[in-house]
Amino acid sequence: xxxxxxxADAVPADANCRAAGEGHHHGYVPEAAAINNRLRRVEGQVxxxxxxxxxxxxxxxxxxxxxxxxxxxxRVATLLLKDHLNHCVADAARSGNTEEMTAKVAxxxxxxxxxxxx
Amino acid sequence: xxxxxxxADAVPADANCRAAGEGHHHGYVPEAAAINNRLRRVEGQVxxxxxxxxxxxxxxxxxxxxxxxxxxxxRVATLLLKDHLNHCVADAARSGNTEEMTAKVAxxxxxxxxxxxx
Amino acid sequence: xxxxxxxADAVPADANCRAAGEGHHHGYVPEAAAINNRLRRVEGQVxxxxxxxxxxxxxxxxxxxxxxxxxxxxRVATLLLKDHLNHCVADAARSGNTEEMTAKVAxxxxxxxxxxxx
Amino acid sequence: xxxxxxxADAVPADANCRAAGEGHHHGYVPEAAAINNRLRRVEGQVxxxxxxxxxxxxxxxxxxxxxxxxxxxxRVATLLLKDHLNHCVADAARSGNTEEMTAKVAxxxxxxxxxxxx
Numbered sequence: 001x002x003x004x005x006x007x008a009d010a011v012p013a014d015a016n017c018r019a020a021g022e023g024h025h026h027g028y029v030p031e032a033a034a035i036n037n038r039l040r041r042v043e044g045q046v047x048x049x050x051x052x053x054x055x056x057x058x059x060x061x062x063x064x065x066x067x068x069x070x071x072x073x074x075r076v077a078t079l080l081l082k083d084h085l086n087h088c089v090a091d092a093a094r095s096g097n098t099e100e101m102t103a104k105v106a107x108x109x110x111x112x113x114x115x116x117x118x
Numbered sequence: 119x120x121x122x123x124x125x126a127d128a129v130p131a132d133a134n135c136r137a138a139g140e141g142h143h144h145g146y147v148p149e150a151a152a153i154n155n156r157l158r159r160v161e162g163q164v165x166x167x168x169x170x171x172x173x174x175x176x177x178x179x180x181x182x183x184x185x186x187x188x189x190x191x192x193r194v195a196t197l198l199l200k201d202h203l204n205h206c207v208a209d210a211a212r213s214g215n216t217e218e219m220t221a222k223v224a225x226x227x228x229x230x231x232x233x234x235x236x
Numbered sequence: 237x238x239x240x241x242x243x244a245d246a247v248p249a250d251a252n253c254r255a256a257g258e259g260h261h262h263g264y265v266p267e268a269a270a271i272n273n274r275l276r277r278v279e280g281q282v283x284x285x286x287x288x289x290x291x292x293x294x295x296x297x298x299x300x301x302x303x304x305x306x307x308x309x310x311r312v313a314t315l316l317l318k319d320h321l322n323h324c325v326a327d328a329a330r331s332g333n334t335e336e337m338t339a340k341v342a343x344x345x346x347x348x349x350x351x352x353x354x
Numbered sequence: 355x356x357x358x359x360x361x362a363d364a365v366p367a368d369a370n371c372r373a374a375g376e377g378h379h380h381g382y383v384p385e386a387a388a389i390n391n392r393l394r395r396v397e398g399q400v401x402x403x404x405x406x407x408x409x410x411x412x413x414x415x416x417x418x419x420x421x422x423x424x425x426x427x428x429r430v431a432t433l434l435l436k437d438h439l440n441h442c443v444a445d446a447a448r449s450g451n452t453e454e455m456t457a458k459v460a461x462x463x464x465x466x467x468x469x470x471x472x
Contacts (some may be wrong), residue, residue: 030173039168046161049194050154060159061204063229066195070188070236074470076166077184082463084177089439089453093447101444109436111181112466116428117353118188192352200345203325208337211329219326227318230348234310235471248368274457275404282397285430286390295380295438299465306472312403313420318356320413347417354423 027087028080038076044067079114084108138140145205146198165188195233202226261333264316274312281305312352321346357453379439392430399423431469438462 026078046069052062089108092101142226146153164187207226210219240288264271288298325344328337382389400423406416443462444456 008206011422021125024192026173026174026177029179035374036168039164039171043164043168045166047136050132050157050161053146053150053154053157055384056144056150058196058223059146059206060229063195066201067229067232067236068234070191073188073191074236074467075186077181078463078467078470080177080181080184082459083393084181085127085443085459086456088177089443090459091448092195093444102440105436105439105444107178108439109202109432110190111178111185112435112469114182114185115188115201115427115466115470116194116432118185127278128271142253192349196349196352199348200341203321203341203344207321207325208341211326214330220322221264223318223321223326226321227314230351231310231314233348234314234351262410262413264407264413265410268410270375272404272407275400275407279397279400282393282400286393286397289382289386289390289393292383292386295382295434295442296461296465299431299434299438300468302427302434303465303468305362306427306469309420309424309427310472312367313417316413316417316420320417324413330413343414347414347421350418350421351424354428 023112027073027083027085031079033081035076038072038079042069042076043071074115081108081112128177145201145203148203149197153194153197156190156197160190160194162188163190192233199230239289255269263319263321264351267319271315274308275316278305278312281308310351317344317348381437381439385433385437385443388432389430392426392433393426396423396426396430399426437465 031034047063049062049065049069052065058064085108092104094099127178163183167180167183170183203226207219207222210222212220281301285298285301285305288301300353321344323339325340333336361384392439399419403416403423439462441457443458446458449455
């Protein structure tokens, strides 16, 4: 441990996507601006919902706009999932570390399960 | 417009919940402050998502927070639905105008269908 | 009306929709055949899924068919919800028993919450 | 086997998971029996729903059982997704065929999108 020269391959396998190893970027980083644009639009939708409530808009119309905001969040989530599979999971597969890849896949499908329940 | 005698009962039946007839309030109005508190929290969650993206948070953690925001929106939607059924639909039922009530129920279940698809 | 030993208001309030009071039918009963036709089609879809697994069909194609079966179940659920609101909830509203109506509405929105989580 | 003019590596890359190349199995095949057990239970749930309708069960109770059947289908779908990512997508990643892997990932996230809408 002491005097470790810490070669690249000493980086723990699970640092692949989780840790901010120098030069490492999550799959979505090149698309971060586009993703944040989408999230800002969702933020605008949620502020719009508050105005609808203030203006005593029709209940059903508010619920319809809630559906639209949820669908927009789902779109962001599936974009993040796609980037995650294309980068973090694919890197784990290529690394030959099956245990790590299986853990990453389990984590991704658990995230899908949570999305499906929301 | 001028000289209108516009008695209260001249308001078309479907104005029951949709139109802002004087003295009429949607079912959720007494709870508007509580609903907007929830929506402000959702707005905060969506801003938190943007910070997570800026900070290059782990993809899966962002997706998990998206699930939380969606669940919070579902909670607002079901509160609005409950108020709508307790007030607008119930008023329509009591009014004896079956056609109007059936239309309101169809509208509410269509809103549920949209929620289920989001 | 005269000499009746069983006045309408002797029926316990919650018998409105839940109990099988003589002559009482749930809202969906006139549509029971149509609903069971839909459910039989869903049953066929689920058997089809088993055949796909036996035939080693492509994973993604099976997931797509699962989505179709879930959507068909949602359609049955919203039909039942519509009938419930049109009959059981509306009857409760007309009966003037606000407590019962509120309980029925709470029950219906709780059922929607469970649907949204599935 | 002998004199085969079609060595394993002549199988087109996209046959990886889709085609039934000899010796190839989809990710879920070792779990096919467990998956079909789950699907048979869902089939039983859907037949149970039909009996509930025949017996004029309470609308809300039927909707609750529909939620249970949908959740069971979601569980099957996420199991298939997990196997798909662990096998088909991982194989594509390891093969070095980025185009194929990207296509498989897009297909998987599209399947998740359909599940989220159902």
